[in-house]
Amino acid sequence: MNKEHNKEHQKRNILKIVAPVLSGLLIIAVIILFLLNSQKIKSTARLVMQDAPDSISENNLKQTDQQSQIDPTDEHNSLEQNSLNSQEQNINQDGNTLHSIIDLSSISSEKTEKTISESDSDPANSKESDTSDPEKNQPGETTEPSASEKSLYSLVDYNYIALTFDDGPYDEVDLEILDLLNEYNAHATFFLVGSRIDYYSDTVKAIAEQGSEIANHSFSHPDLTTLSHEELLAEINLTNEKIKEYTGITPTMIRPPYGAYNDSVLEALPYPHIIWNHDTEDWRLRNANLISNSIENTRPGSVILMHSLFPETLEALKQSLPILYEQNYRFVTVSELYEIYEVPLIPHGIHNSPVDELGY
Numbered sequence: 001m002n003k004e005h006n007k008e009h010q011k012r013n014i015l016k017i018v019a020p021v022l023s024g025l026l027i028i029a030v031i032i033l034f035l036l037n038s039q040k041i042k043s044t045a046r047l048v049m050q051d052a053p054d055s056i057s058e059n060n061l062k063q064t065d066q067q068s069q070i071d072p073t074d075e076h077n078s079l080e081q082n083s084l085n086s087q088e089q090n091i092n093q094d095g096n097t098l099h100s101i102i103d104l105s106s107i108s109s110e111k112t113e114k115t116i117s118e119s120d121s122d123p124a125n126s127k128e129s130d131t132s133d134p135e136k137n138q139p140g141e142t143t144e145p146s147a148s149e150k151s152l153y154s155l156v157d158y159n160y161i162a163l164t165f166d167d168g169p170y171d172e173v174d175l176e177i178l179d180l181l182n183e184y185n186a187h188a189t190f191f192l193v194g195s196r197i198d199y200y201s202d203t204v205k206a207i208a209e210q211g212s213e214i215a216n217h218s219f220s221h222p223d224l225t226t227l228s229h230e231e232l233l234a235e236i237n238l239t240n241e242k243i244k245e246y247t248g249i250t251p252t253m254i255r256p257p258y259g260a261y262n263d264s265v266l267e268a269l270p271y272p273h274i275i276w277n278h279d280t281e282d283w284r285l286r287n288a289n290l291i292s293n294s295i296e297n298t299r300p301g302s303v304i305l306m307h308s309l310f311p312e313t314l315e316a317l318k319q320s321l322p323i324l325y326e327q328n329y330r331f332v333t334v335s336e337l338y339e340i341y342e343v344p345l346i347p348h349g350i351h352n353s354p355v356d357e358l359g360y
């Protein structure tokens with residue numbers, strides 16, 4: 001019993017010594033931890049306090065950098081900066097950030113396209129390119145079908161018109177008209193006055209060789225409605241004989257002078273009587289610009305009345321043919337135009353234009 005009692009007593013003594021030491025150590029540890037934590041909080045607070053003003057000053061520095069990069073004397077940069085600022089304002093105000101930027105960029109790209117297309121259609125540019133490539137603006141040199149194949153053309157592809165010239169032959173105008181027609185792989189119809197043919201026989205031959213069409217405009221240019229049956233036949237037959245003499249071709253169409261006809265005229269002359277649906281009034285205007293305005297105011301399927309006698313008509317054609325060609329117009333004879341529109345030409349009949357007869 002005593003031994004056991006002694007052991008108990010020793011344990012109690014040890015506890016009495018260790019307990020205060022342990023509690024003391026515990027208190028010290030708690031104090032140390034507390035102190036450490038308070039240090040951390042202080043340092044974190046110090047970091048936060050330091051970061052805040054630094055960020056602001058960095059932003060300020062960035063802004064001053066941007067401003068210093070823009071030369072205030074450079075108007076272009078200032079304008080760009082203004083537009084940037086206004087973009088930013090828009091973004092801030094309505095929040096349509098992407099819309100604002102996309103809209104602006106699409107406008108600028110549209111402007112670029114417009115500038116390009118304008119420069120493409122600039123007549124000065126096209127002139128330059130034409131001169132650099134002399135064959136470019138020579139439709140006669142293209143691989144388009146020949147006159148005999150033109151009836152195979154589709155009306156969907158081209159606008160066809162018939163240029164007609166009355167009162168020739170006259171070398172000074174007609175020969176240049178033929179040159180011009182060649183530039184556009186074109187053919188016209190020349191209604192010749194028989195009494196002039198011996199004087200300008202070379203011109204008559206040139207018209208035939210160029211591939212244009214020759215037709216009959218009487219021998220002495222009278223008002224056919226005033227003539228007897230015999231006189232009517234003489235006017236037409238004499239002229240046909242002259243044309244055949246120089247070209248080997250007997251014309252198949254007539255155009256009554258002044259477009260004047262009546263039942264007696266139609267009955268006496270077994271040919272299609274070709275009038276017109278588009279009168280340029282070149283004989284009255286005698287002004288190239290006014291005549292060309294009239295020519296360019298045409299419509300597909302038209303038969304256009306002009307005259308071989310006036311240099312102004314030639315000048316007008318020089319202005320108008322390139323413009324009409326660009327508008328997809330092609331220039332064919334009266335016979336070809338009727339063939340293309342599949343409208344028959346009737347002997348003793350009156351024909352203004354195939355589109356008129358079709359009711360277009």
Ligand code: ZN
Pocket residue numbers: 166167217221257258
């Ligand atoms: Zn005439």
